[in-house]
Amino acid sequence: MLLVVILAAVICGVGIAMGQPRETRLKLLGALLGAVIGLNILLPQENPLRIATGGSAAPWLLLTGFILVILVYRWMLNSLRSRAEPVPQTPPASGTFSDSELKRYARHIVLREVGGAGQKALKNAKVLVVGAGGLGAPVLQYLAAAGVGTIGVIDDDTVENANLQRQVIHKDKSIGMPKVFSAQAEMEAQNPFVTVRPYHRRLDADTAESLIRDYDLVLDGTDNFETRYLVNRACVAAGIPLISGALSQWEGQLSIFDPAKDAPCYQCIFPQAPAAHLAPSCAEAGVIGPLPGVIGAMMASEAIKLITGAGAPLRGQMFIYDALYGENRVIGVSKRADCPICGTPSDAE
Secondary structure (H helix, E strand, O other), X not given: OHHHHHHHHXXXXXXXXXXXXXXXXXXXXXXXXXXXXXXXXHOOOOOHHHHHOOOOOHHHHHHHHHHHHHHHHHHHHHHXXXXXXXXXOOOOOOOOOOHHHHHHOHHHHOOOOOHHHHHHHHHHOEEEEEOOOOOHHHHHHHHHHHOOOEEEEEOOOEOOHHHHHOOOOOOHHHOOOEHHHHHHHHHHHHOOOOEEEEEXXXXXXXXXXXXXXXXXXXXXXXXXXXXXXXXXXXXXXXXXXXXXXXXXXXXXXXXXXXXXXXXXXXXXXXXXXXXXXXXXXXXXXXEOOOHHHHHHHHHHHHHHHHHHOOOOOOEOEEEEEEOOOOEEEEEEOOOOOOOOOXXXXXXXX
């Protein structure tokens, strides 16, 4: 057995001195072990060479088994480690994102449903948000954080003290400032890689359609029916999806209105505005502070899904959330053939 130890030491020493790779030395040691086992099996028991190499194949077979166990264990460990490590994702086309942007959006890029292509789509997207109040605040924050390349925001209002209970994009120092500029400052501070287009004016019939046609998607978070119907008409005319949300006290709702994809428009579901006493404003009826954040964040999620093609957007469905009792439900909604906005004469006949 001493002879085998000496030969193994010689193989290792000479191999190291000659600069042989570790794999080569291990192969030579394996060949030596195989030769020793062969000698102890094939040669007679009294043969001097067999006696010099241990006299029995049993210890060498045990050593071989032990080595194989170690090798199998190491292989399994490496396999598990490779599964645990993040799988490298294909980044967007070279030059599209800076290193800082790739790190910023890494959690999106590793998502199978988004990936590099989806993040590139977000960067190239142009989204218009109507209203920078309760719903607009979280929508704008999350769209900017997600890396939507161009975000337009239109609102003619200024920040008031009473807004700050729920419109979290605005700060106390912004009281008296136009909401669109207050929101712009916060969005650009959060993500300098997005372009914000503020429109400090009221959306009107003369400019609505031309403005909306410059965007790929519209999110409406306004609190009056006149603007909601106006936005809906302009989106239908332009063939652009509309994500609409609404709030009242403890309850919120949202849906995607997209007649171009066989979903209803807003007026299909709400043919006419309810009487004022049936739909009081937040100022009149009140609203729990976090509720706009819940619905607004969901609106932003639906926008990201539409832009990236991920999942199943809320087309033909309306999500309703009751914060007071922690309940939610989804109801189906459908187009009306006689809708004056998205219906056609052939549908109505």
